[in-house]
Amino acid sequence: MILRAVDLFKSYKVPGGRVRAVRGISLDLEKGKTLAIVGESGCGKSTLARVLVGLEAPDSGTLEKASLIPMVFQDSLGSLHPRRTVLQLICEPLVIRDGLLRPSEAHELRAKDLARQVGLAIESLTSLPHELSGGQRQRVNIARALALDPDVILLDEPVSALDVSIQAQILNLLLELQVSRGLSIIFISHDLSVVRHIAHDVLVLYLGSVLESGPASEVLSRPSHPYTQALLASDPSRSRRPGQLVLKDEPPSPLEVLPGCSFAARCPYVEAVCRLEKPVLKNVGRKAVACFPVQRGLQVGYEPTPNLS
């Protein structure tokens, strides 16, 4: 096990209360595997990311990690210092590690090797970030993330701002690097087609807690939780089938803490118990699902008459 988190909690004080962004999330990541974290915006994906890499300390819960976890951000331009060349930028993690002010020759050699591995041309080493395309910038960010030979890297929506053709190139690069280095990847995204392409395991997040987790093939092709069903149905790349759920309204405010299931307010299968008690993750087949009806054996989703009471 390369990364293990148990029962992480994180909340922020805001005017008007506390935002409970992460509410008891546990996860395991194995060597050489990719774990995707998916959910709507505001579900706590980014807060979870910041806690996992150590930018924020969790309020409670334990986090075991083998080494430093570098992070690649969605904002490929903003995550590079505007006045440094590509070579200096790739050297930066090494320079910081060695407590130096500027790169040594060994650093530059290593940076050139990394640039080659991520598919950056030698000519671009002297460029400034704003002179590069979005795809090239994300390659620079990946090269930086790999500079210290980490076991795990975390990517927060790394391809969401890129053209579809470039997205595929970056995803394939990640897959190659994973195989050649045995790299473990945490991949945060709202784009399910991207996740399908790269993930081994998927964690579905809603209002700060995990509703469903398991192998990507299972979760994405045979979703059990009503929310996962709805999320998949909202993916425009899939054709909609009759009887599928459609997500309406916004999720409830993360300021409120309701006693029951966090999805109860929007769930067509909601039962009395869902509003009173919070379901915990239980194994259903090869997945873990936090939903009372599903745990009882109800097949939700493609059935023509969901319980609308």
Added chain:
Amino acid sequence: MRLNQLGRLCRNLWRDEPTAAVALSVLLFVVLAGLFAPWIAPFDPAETFEGAYMKAPFFGADFDSRFLLGTDDVGRDTFSRLLHGARVSLLAGFFVAALGLVVGTVLGAIAGWRGGLVETLILRVMDTMMALPSILLAIVVVTILGPSLVNAVIAAGVMAVPGVVRLVRAAIVDEKRKPYVLSARLFGASGPRIVILDLMPNITAPLLVQATLAFGDGILNVAALGFLGLGARPPMAEWGTMLADAKGFIESDPWLVTAPGLCILVVILSFNILGDHLRDRLDPKLRARSERV
């Protein structure tokens, strides 16, 4: 080659911004005058000429050809004193700006980076300093330290601090949430390292503007303290002190106050014009606006 480029730069400046070009020339002239004062000045600034009291400048009836700008009430050559005064004023301005910039940058960086209680504390102290009339504050500082040129410079430097603190803090608060700073933190960079190596280079432009304005303000404040008798001590030639010495004769011999007064006016005006010009030049938002108009 180098000289050619410099020449072109000057021509362009003269064409696009004649006021800034004039201001820059005036300042260069004053710097050279101050630098070479001991060699240009015909006399020692403290030397008194018996019998040559209150001589008029070259345009007056009572003109003595030895003294281009006349003499004061104890027979000292005004021209020589002004040249040496330029030296004192420029040095004073330089140290005021340097002091304000260094202390202000450090405090501003700490406030911006640390946030929380430290930031509140630093900002409230700066607000208090800005709420007091600056010359009053300087008088308090000099009263504590005792009147001398060095203490006047320290006092004027303290007055320059709040502006720099606000500038630096605002810039750091803006930058520190950007992903490049977060990723430097993830790679283990310390706060001081990020502030000095990553953030400071991004705010040199506004700091340069602030430094130019602080330089001018510094000269003015040191001269003001000199005028109040809290700065340079006689017989040192300093423009503010010269003004103070001559103020008793403002009715009978007005040129005695006019000469140092004009020097102060022209130098400070030049610094402010240059500062404004730099601000327009270095702030892309302002530049875009002025081009549209």
